[in-house]
Amino acid sequence: xxxxxxxxxxxxxxxxxxxxxxxxxxxxxxxxxxxxxxxxxxxxxxxxxxxxxxxxxxxxxxxxxxxxxxxxxxxxxxxxxxxxxxxxxxxxxxx
Amino acid sequence: xxxxxxxxxxxxxxxxxxxxxxxxxxxxxxxxxxxxxxxxxxxxxxxxxxxxxxxxxxxxxxxxxxxxxxxxxxxxxxxxxxxxxxxxxxxxxxxxxxxxxxxxxxxxxxxxxxxxxxxxxxxxxxxxxxxxxxxxxxxxxxxxxxxxxxxxxxxxxxxxxxxxxxxxxxxxxxxxxxxxxxxxxxxxxxxxxxxxxxxxxxxxxxxxxxxxxxxxxxxxxxxxxxxxxxxxxxxxxxxxxxxxxxxxxxxxxxxxx
Numbered sequence: 001x002x003x004x005x006x007x008x009x010x011x012x013x014x015x016x017x018x019x020x021x022x023x024x025x026x027x028x029x030x031x032x033x034x035x036x037x038x039x040x041x042x043x044x045x046x047x048x049x050x051x052x053x054x055x056x057x058x059x060x061x062x063x064x065x066x067x068x069x070x071x072x073x074x075x076x077x078x079x080x081x082x083x084x085x086x087x088x089x090x091x092x093x094x095x
Numbered sequence: 096x097x098x099x100x101x102x103x104x105x106x107x108x109x110x111x112x113x114x115x116x117x118x119x120x121x122x123x124x125x126x127x128x129x130x131x132x133x134x135x136x137x138x139x140x141x142x143x144x145x146x147x148x149x150x151x152x153x154x155x156x157x158x159x160x161x162x163x164x165x166x167x168x169x170x171x172x173x174x175x176x177x178x179x180x181x182x183x184x185x186x187x188x189x190x191x192x193x194x195x196x197x198x199x200x201x202x203x204x205x206x207x208x209x210x211x212x213x214x215x216x217x218x219x220x221x222x223x224x225x226x227x228x229x230x231x232x233x234x235x236x237x238x239x240x241x242x243x244x245x246x247x248x249x250x251x252x253x254x255x256x257x258x259x260x261x262x263x264x265x266x267x268x269x270x271x272x273x274x275x276x277x278x279x280x281x282x283x284x285x286x287x288x289x290x291x292x293x294x295x296x297x298x299x300x301x302x303x304x305x306x307x308x309x310x311x312x313x314x315x316x317x318x319x320x321x322x323x324x325x326x327x328x329x330x331x332x333x334x335x336x337x338x339x340x341x342x343x344x345x346x347x348x349x350x351x352x
Contacts, residue, residue: 008150027136030247037240038136041143 008057009035011042013049021053029054103286107220108162109182112172112212114223115155116126116183119173119205120333122148122193123340127313132320133194140240141328142203147233154226174344178333183304185273185324188333195248196262200305201241203266207273209234210298214290223288242306249310260312272322274299 005030011019024043029035035054043049063071075081102192120306125145156169167175187204212234213275215227274283274296283289307314322330343350 028134030135033243037140037243040236041140042136045143095141 006030006034009039010057010060011035011039012053012055013039013043014053015048016050019062021051024048026057028036032056096316103288104162104164106279106282107288108159108214109195109279110289111155111159111162111223113182113279115152115159115172116181117187117208117286119152120149120181121187122146122152122334123336124187125197125201127191128197137194142151143195144237144240147230147237151226151230151233154229158222158226174341178329178337179327181329181333181337182325182327183270183333184272185322185330186266186273188324188330188336189266189269190261190332192265193258195259196266198241198248199262200246200266201237201260202245203270203303204233205238205241206293206299206302206306207270209238211290211297214295218289222345242309245306245310245312249307249312254312259310263307263312264315268318268320269322271317271320272325277326282323 007030008026009029009032010026011024027035027038027042029038032054036052039054044052052085055073056062122145125141125148128141129138129145132141152173153169156172160167160169160172188202189200191200209231212227212231216224216231218224218227245259248259250256274292276292280289280292284291306316322328322334324330
């Protein structure tokens, strides 16, 4: 990492009460409080949110793209895991 | 003079201009950072503060225009007055300097605006109280932003500390003007429209002492000064701001987009 650059933070915004925080992007900041300020200025300018989470990008552990086959392919042929074998009563509006 | 005999509108007009011109000129100044801030994130941060200030100026100048009753709207007041008719304090027209100097100016004025707006929410003038109620929320964030930066720079490297301390020495004398009560201030306070400046000063001073202590900076000594921007007597810098700000309306009168 370039020492002269501020570290990178990932930004998560909760659009309104009851919803999850969603990843919206990333930004540079020297500390977490500055990251919150920057996130507020960059990502909530148009009333996009009511709550902000920030986390140092280096603190996120990600799955390896090379392992994608091993991790995700085995689920492909297990269609019985999808709830598509039930008859859904017409009265049920949202499922 | 008998207080009851005074028609308050012309005085209120001048007072509202004073409050509004502060936001207008500072907003224009901060806007100069767009495209030049030390980081993209700060570029947007400063622009956000500038836009809040311009928004406050719009509300206040529109109201001033109504009080004056000469059919001048926010645009006429913002773009077609002469330098001597602007009533902003001299501090806000001072050049941006480096980022540290901008931050110091911002802390000094954010703290002032916060103490002023908080009290104006109780103004006897309902319209002014409503505008202050909106502005006070914005200003709380402005002060959070600027004072956080003051701590990072003041309590940062020897170089950043030296720069903000020297900016503080340079800008400090301009703060005294904010609290010098003249006839207009007294009249507004007597009619319950505006707070006593001595009270604002005491609260401002406490707030600034706290911010400076956290940033490990030294409070400069008060020195005599000769600026009275709030009476319309400005430093040499305002003319340049107005030349840029007013160019379009003067070259193309009535232009809109």
